[in-house]
Structure formats: structure tokens, C-alpha cells
Amino acid sequence: MTAPRHPAVPSRLAHLYDRLRSPGYGGDYNPEQWGPDVHAEDIRLMREAGVSLVTLGIFAWARSEPAPGAYDFGWLDVHMDRLADAGIAVSLATMTASPPPWLPARHPETLPVLEDGTTLYPGARQHWCPSSPVHREHATRLVGELAGHYADHPALALWHIGNEFGCHPARHCHCPVSTLAFRRWLRARYGTVDALNEAWSTDFWSQRYTDFDQILTPRTAPSFRNPGQRLDYQRFSSDELLACYLAEREVLDRLTPHVPVTTNFVPVAKTLDLFSWAPHLDVISYDSYPDPHDPAAFQRTAFSFDVMRGLRAGQPWLLLEQAPGAVNWRRRNGRKPPGRMRLESWQAVAHGADAVLFFQWRASRGGAEKFHSAMVPHGGPGTRIFRDVAALGAELAAHPDLLGSVPRRADTALLLDWPNWWALELDAHPADLGLLDTALAHHRPFHDASVATDVVPVTADLTDYRLLVVPNLYSVSTATARRLTEYVRAGGTLVMSFFSGITDEHDRVHLGGYPAPFRELLGIEVEEFDPGPDGSWAEEIRLAGAEAVETSGAGTPAVTRHVLGAGVAWYLGIRLGPAAMRTLMDRVRAEAGVEPVLPDLPDGTYARTRVTADGTPVHILLTERTGEVAVRRG
Template sequence: MTAPLTSRFPYAKGPDGTRRIGYGADYNPEQWPREVWEEDVRLMREAGVNVVSLAIFSWARLQPTADSWDFAWLDEVMDLLHAGGIGVDLATATASPPPWLTTAHPEILPVTATGETLWPGARQHWRPTSPVFREHALRLVREMATRYADHPALVAWHVNNELGCHNVYDYSDDAARAFRAWLRRRYTTLDALNHAWGTAFWSQRYSDWDQLLPPRLAASHPNPTQQLDFKRFSSDALKEHLLAERAVLRELTPEVPVTTNFMVMGGTKGMDYADWAAEVDFVANDHYVIPGPQDRDELSFAANLTSGIAGHRPWFLMEHSTSAVNWQPVNLAKTPGELARDSLLHVAHGADAVCFFQWRQSAAGAEKYHSAMLPHAGADSELFRSVTELGSTLEALAPIAGSVREPARVAVLFDWDSWWTSEHDSHPTARLDYHREALDWYSALLRLGIRADVVPAHRTDLSSYDVVIAPVLHVVPQTLGKELTRYVESGGHLVTTYFSGIVDENDHIWLGGYPGALRELLGIRVEEFGPLLDGSSVDLDNGTAGSLWTDRIDVTGPEVEVLARYRTGSYASRPAVTRRATGGGSAAYVSTRLGVEGLATLLPDLLAPTGVTAELPSQAQGLVESTVRRDADHRYLFLVNRSDESVSLPGVTGDVLIGPAPADGLVLPPREVAVLRQPAR
């Protein structure tokens, strides 16, 4: 079921009560002399900025020593921003402890699995479970909240920053003590823990809680359930820090919404954001494009998943980049139009605020080559003109503020437990990439012009979807297995893949043959996996080719249709793709990695019984992405040209909020976005 999220989003309306989209950036005035600040506010107004995140990395400036405070500069900045009509998402400044704290208390520094200390000199050099760090951090939070509780510029609190980006896994003695306490709460008794961890294997049975440790460097593969529980614990430890800061803020400023910036992007997998979402007043996310063949697919996937995590309510894009970043092997600048297109694609998926890192590009420090709204070249630059133009575009989109994403007919399930567990060591293959498989299915749907939602597996009501795609749903507790069975028997259509339904929540195998928990629903049985070596592939008789994985499938149930067979390889002539019709619905299984091209070929067959078809004309499929937001009176159709060529979209109608007017048919220029307002259905 969807998490019971609150909806205290601060930017659906401006101070005068009119709708608006938030627009701004991280602002770091402490990096600049005082005389720059007025110019910053003037240029922010010129660009259309109405919100900034402030004081994110300011702890050393705010508390120069253990016993001294300096808020005068921040007071002045807050006043300047308020005078300029700019709201402040005020950070608690706890993201990076100052040198005086780490010198006095080196025991707050994280420790790696190999026993190495992570020293100061970068950022996030703190243990999530350190009681010493927690004491000092909450003291700072209390000072901040007390001082700025009634400041008119304050619109939201920003807890810490990118929690877990660099310190998600800490193996210190503090972490060990906290892990033991977490395990006691989870299992209550050592007998229950020993059963869950399967400690009869390798003589690992525990007789005292003090014997339990994080999965530090070991002589061989650490206990797999220990690894999984440590990942769960590490996500929870960061969440507990969020809750500790939030408690102080809600005590002192109960009317001010509280959030923290997630990182739903690429390979950032240590934090279970679907679990965190109910703990913030609105969901915020950071996202950066990683260049590659699926770069904009991944941007869309991440924004879509953020919307799913937010329960399809409006959310806040806290950070993305105007152009190049500084932390990739090669940091490519964005081409003309990409700044606006990337931003508006987030808006299409529910973002009601669009912010960048950062406002003014740094002159020193590790991120001095990271792009910003105001680049090194200054206001007389193509980049700043693009920033200002985007500000005007977002003003034109003010009517959509507060609207929600219209549900699609197709859902792609995303599950953190399966992500963590399917990629453990000592598995049939070390090449499995959970995120990549899920993204491939999403990319294939985009190619076919089919809208889909990306939603958390355990916190979503599936009944509203005609089709549910669950790639590598490796961890299937009994409750989820029953829910998926009910979904199919009630007329839903499930598609799942290789290495799904294999283990329960304790990473124990569902016995009797694979895919274990889903075997009867799918009407198939697999006795043995057939992973493929690097560079190897198998041909299917539908013209596609599989890589990474194959399964030796036996059909065991009634009403099972074989949609494709292996033509080559060890399992030649055996089923490769199956579908079982049952209870008005169906359950399909894809036993190999087909990639985007292969899935785009297969999907029409999988979708044939569902009635789901493309919402875009054939000439636009794969080139244009469509997304819909809606309120009580209107639908807002976003059409995003993902290509470098003009695309014709005949038959599109509606009032134009941005983009070319659809006279006899909309023609969308390269990398452009159109938003059309239509009557509510």
C-alpha cells in the first residue's frame, strides 16, 4: 500500500496565494565576500529564483569552536533573501562536522569493513550511530531552530544533506553496538536470529548477543542474511538520525515542514527511500545525469520512482546540474536545450520545485568545476541566459503547481531488498545488475510510447494497474507472494523475470524448485539456473537474443503458453518466455536478459491480452516521452522530445502552456518540451 505520506509541500502557492513552481539552488554565501551578496539576490530575482537551500555546509562557520557561535552572517543573508522575496529551505548544517569536533572526538569518524578510518578533509566524515556526533549535531539543530523559528524567510527545514552519500556503511564499534540493538528489536531471541541467519552453516551459531558483529572483512563470503540485515540496519541508522533531527525541529518549529534530500539516481542503493518517505513532510530528491546510452531514460526512471516514493504527490527536485558536474571520469557540458528539458522532465513526473547545485559556481574547493546557475563566466553567459529563460518557463507553468501525476496502466516494481540481495556474492553470477534490468524494461516501454509508473514493491496498491512488471523480484516474502497471486486472480497481468521469487525475507531459498514463491502462479518449474559467461548469448525463436542468464524451464501448470523458446544454447528448444492465464489475469516469465531492443520486441506479445497500447503515434515512439499531471479541473499533458530532430505529433490538442501551438498538428523541435492543458476526463 502507498505510505501514509503527509503533504506539507511549501511551494504550491506563493506568499500572495497564487500557484507557483519553486525555482532556485543551493546557496553558499559563506564562500564569498560580503559585497557579493546583494548582487546574488539581484541576479536571483532576474533569473526568477524564489527559493534557495542555505547553510548546508556551514557548521564550521556557525560554530567556530566548541563554545562559540557566529550567526550574524547568516542573519544578514536570511534578511537579504527575505527582502528579495526569496524563501529559504534552511539546512541544519550537520552534514560535515568541523575540524575542532573531529580533533577532539576522532571516535565519530567512520570505519570501513577493512578497519580503515575515514579521515576529515572531504565531507560526511561521521558515524550515523555515534552518540558523540549525535549530541553535537542536535545541539546545533536546537540552536538553529531556536534562532530562526520565526524568521519570515524560513519555508522548510533541510535535515543534514544527502544522508548516506559517503557514510552509509560504517563498521565501527559504535555501529556494532547499534547493530546488535537493532537485531534484538528485529528478532527478540537468539534462536530466532540463528534461524533467520542460517547459522547452522559454517559453525556460525551465536550463543550471546555480544558475539554479533557487522559483516567486516572475513576470510570468505560473510553470512548472506547478516549482509542483508546490515544493509537494512544501515538504512535504518541513517533514518534514525533523520528522525532525531526532525524531533528537535518539530518541537521548536511545528508549523515548518521538514525534509531531507534523497538521491534516487543511478547506483545509489544504500538507503531504502520508500521506507523513509513517510518520515518527511514532502519528498525531495537530488539527481545527476550519468552520460550513456540510457542517460535520459535513467533520468525519467529516477524522477518516476521519486514520484512513486512520494505517493504521486508533488515533490521537490533539490539538486541537479545546469551543465557539467565535477565527479565523473569525463564531465560533459550539456548541449543547448538540455538544461530546460532535463528540468522539465522532472516537473512532468511531479516535481513542484526545480533547484540546482548550486547558485554561484565555486572559485575554490573540490566542486569548483561543477556547473552552477551563475557560472564562472558570470551573468553575461549563455548558461545564465538559459537559467533565466527556464525561470520564465516555470512561471508559465504555475497553473500545474499542486497537481499530481495521473496513474499509468503499467507499473514497474522496484524493491530495495531484491536490489540488495540479488547482487550478493556467491550467487550463480556476479554480473547481475538489478537496477539495469529494471531500467531496461522501463526503456523498452518508452521506446513503445507506453506510459508506466515506477513504484515501490511493498508499499503500493497494485489493483489499479492493468500490468505489473517485476524484474528480478528476488526477495518474495509469503505476504507479497499472496498479494501477487490475488492481483493475477483478480484480472491483473504480472510479468516477472529470471532470479525472481527465489528467497524469502531472510534470504532463505523457497524449496521445491525455482522460481519458488511464484512457481505455482507461473505454472513453471526450474531445476537449475544456466548463467552465461561474459560475451556469451543465446538466440530465441522470436528473433531476440538473451545474455547473462538462462533457465531450464519445465511447464508444470495448466493454461501455460510458450511465447518464445531458446533456439541455441544448452536449453535449445526449451521455453524461454512463458505466460499462464488464470483467474481472468495472467502471469508471464522471462528467463533471460533481453536488453532494451529484445524487450521492445517481446513486450507487444506480453501486453496483447491486457489492452495496453501506445499513447503516442508511431513516428513519435522512442523519440517523445509523454507524461500527464492532473488536478480537479484539468489534465496537463507533457510531451518531451528526447531526440535531436523535430517530431510530428498529429491530433494533439489543448491549451498551450509552453511549447509550439498545435495548429494542424504539433511539431516538437529538437530537445523541446510542450505542455498542453486539457479538460479533466
């Protein structure tokens, strides 16, 4: 029986959802690391653990194409057939994340180059230049062979392109091929070199170009590099990786138009503009690896999950990787205490995940990640982790109506913009600021008060949000500034933090006094910035229509409130601590009429709501301190 889906879930996902009966459950399956005896046990243990979905073939290019054009899928056929017979759906990888050794040996020009000229060689993974036409040619040829071979296989439920795009230094390449690609990208963006000179302010430090062929990628230099160049290079790098993804997607759409396509994003980072990627994924997929030693990890994870939910306007997404225990790549790899894996898995479901998967199914005996935990540890099924894995599989299977349900839309939105993130964290600023830290500080008061928050791009339709939170919008176009002003004028409530409205989309200062594009909105003028040596931030603010809600020790305005039209705009000219931020946000949301998901929740418990295909609300309550999870319907 096909599981019902909420109308908001795209029909393109039917091929995946029709193969599941409840939220997908499983992990990365790498049978090429093992022999037949282990393979037979794998299927038995998968059934015992309630596995319904696995990702297969992530790093199998060398096995499947041992020599150029010599494709061998016989070994994979065995596993696809075995999984199909067991009723386990497969997210089949295109295998292109890590090229086989023969490719760079024959074509060293495919290797990535760092900004200091260092070439990155094979021996790890993702050793390829994103702009390399040779790499793309070999990758798409492999994808075509895979798609043609498995188009109608009963196990195939989803295509998984690449793996963790932008994870390693290869996301930025400075080789001759990348340099030429960067110049082509700039020509397409600006048309003329004069327009580029204007955007990059190249009359400063005698950087004016007379030909696009003079432009390099931003390489190691004697001092501060041109910020406009660096900002455009970030855009270019995200676009080049997206082009790699789209080249593979085009092949898959042509040969298997009925099969949905995804790729897995790394834990929220500034490497890729995910809002520009999201329209090209049929379903968002995410890898979550919170640090057990981080006391704020639970809230950070909630924010990350809100980002994933927001990438496709509230559509359910897939948690394709997490660790059942410890990872292997931090300096100190603490284990997850008993119950934490279950809590974090349900946290993903509460925030909209329709699948919970792990890296990986069986712990590797050798290789760089042999100490990364897995669903089946080195000690086998007679371990606490496997028992917990099996228990969670049974628990998720008992909630079939959650599959295809959608998270309820929030009244509060938090604005996130990747180009602004890139620009904010460039050098030569009044102080080093981290956008993610500020975003988390603004998200936390709502999380702790069990107030749902959507994370949205600057282009989002804001009409139905009562409250909009805008952390450190340093780089902003005049068009976006106008939209935010009109949002407030029409009745919305906006909270904006310090160092916002400073530069345009080319990182050129908006003239007329800070924050020039937001002075009407906020009713203030900022004379100077005054960051402290202890990480504090202060601004010299003059009121120009706003009222001072809080003042600094010197008696100058620090937090302001301005009525504009039918709405209200708040401005935080200082960095507030967690307690003060919670107090202020409680006041702001009360004035805006924003309520918690459920009333009268005990301290430390927060809830999120999903709506099933028949309109039934399902509330998922999570308590970090005790690890308690509760599911309530109606």
C-alpha cells in the same frame, strides 16, 4: 495570491506552497564563500533569473558554531533578511551533513570506520559515524538553536535535514559504537540468538552464535561472508541513518510544527531503503546527475523520476539538485549541450517535480567542487549557461498552474524492493546480476512507447493497476508472493523476469523447486540456471500449466504465459535485448489494455500528464533528439 493546490497535495506543505507562485526555481546558495560585493550582485542576478527558492546553509556548521556551544547566526541573518526582502523562499539546511573540525578533534570516536578497520578522517565531508550518540547530541543541539532562531522568519519555507544521506562510505560504519548498535538492532529484530541463528543459517561453516555479544558487523573476512548477516547489516545501516534524520526531525517538529521537512536523496542507488524513509518526509527531494556521455541517460532519468514520484504514492516532489552543465566528480566530465538542461528540467516537471533547483547558485572559486558547473559560472552572467538559466526561470514562471498539480496515476506499475536489491547483489550467486540494469530494461519499453509507469513497493495497493512488472524479485516473503498471486487471480496482468522467487527475506532458499512461491502463479518449474560468459542468462524451464511463447535455441521454453483465474502471468526466463523486449511488452500491454499517455505521438517523443487543482489535464511532451518541449492543456 496563494497558488491553488490539488487535493492530493498534503496541507502540511502549505507553508512552502504559499511562498511560491509557480514551480520553485533556484539552487544551493552558499554566500559564506563570498564577500559583500558578490552578495549584492547575487540578489540582482537571482531576480533576473527568476529565482524563487534557494537552499541555504548546507555546509555551514563550522561557520555557525565555530566552537562548541558558541553559536553565531549573525552572518546568516543578513542573508535570510536579504532573501526575504527579495521575495525568495528559503529551504534552510540543518547544517549537519559535515561536522566542523573541532568535533572529531575533541571526539575522535565520532569518525566512521571501514570494514577493513580504516578510519575515515576530516578533510572531505560527511565524516561521522551514523550510530554515534556524540554526533547526534551535537547535531540536534545545533538544530534546536537554528529552529528557535528562525522559527518565524518570513524567508523560511522548508527545512532541509542533512544532505545526501548514504552518499559516502560513512553510511556503513564498523567502529565499536556501530558494533554495539548493530547488536541492539539484532536483539530487537530477533529477540533470541537462536532465532538469529535460524535466520542466518549459521550452522553452515560453523558460524553458530551463543550470545549476541559475539556478533560483529560484516568486516573483511577470508571468504564469502554470511549473506543473512550482510543483508541485515544493510537494513541496519539504512535504519541508523534514518534515526539520525528522525532525531533532527523531532526537534524541528517540536519547535516549528508549521514548517515542512525534507532531505535530498542521491541518484537512485541501493544504499537506503527509500520506501521506509518516505513516510518521514513531508515532500520527497532528489538530486539528479545524468551523464551527458551516457546514451541511455534520458531514459534512466525518467526511471529515477518515476521512483521519486512513487515514494509517496504520486505526491509532487522537488528536484533539489542538478547541474546546469558539467559536474566535477566523474573521470570524464562532459558538458551538457545547449538545450539539454532545459529538457531535463522539464522532464522533472513532467514526472511530478514542483521545484527545479541546481547545485549551485554561483561556481566556487576554491574547494573540491570548483569545476562543478553553477547557475552563475566563473565567467559571470555574460555566459551561455546563465542566459539559459534565466530563460528557463521565465519559462517556468509562465506556468503557475503546474505548481500543486499532480501526475496522473498510471495503469502500469513496476515493483521495486530495496531488501531484494541488497540480497540479489550479494556474492556467491550463479552470476553477477544488477537489479537497476534489469529494472531499466523493463522500464524502457514503456518509456519509449510513452506509457506512464508508477514505481511501487511490495506493500503497495495493486488493485487499480492493469499491468504489474516485476524485475528480478529474487528475495521475497511468502506473504508478498501470495499477494502477487492474488493480484493475477483477480484479473491483473503480471510480467516477471528470471531469477525470481528464489529466497525468502532472510536469503534462505524457498524449498520445493524454483521458483517455489511463484510456481502456481507462473505455471512453470525451473530446473537449473545457465548464465553465459557473455552476460546472457538462460534457465531450464519445464511447463506446469503455462504455454511457451518463445523458446531457446535448444527448443526449451524461454518466455511463458500462464492464465490464472481472471488474469495472466508472463515469465521471462532469458535476458531479452531492447528490441525483443519492446516487441514483447507491446504485446503484453495491448492484451492488458494499457495505452500511451497520448495517441499518435511521433517516434522519440513521450508525454506525461499532470492534473491541476481544477481538474484540467496538462500534457508535457518531450523529444530527446531535438530537445523540444511542448505544454498542452485539456
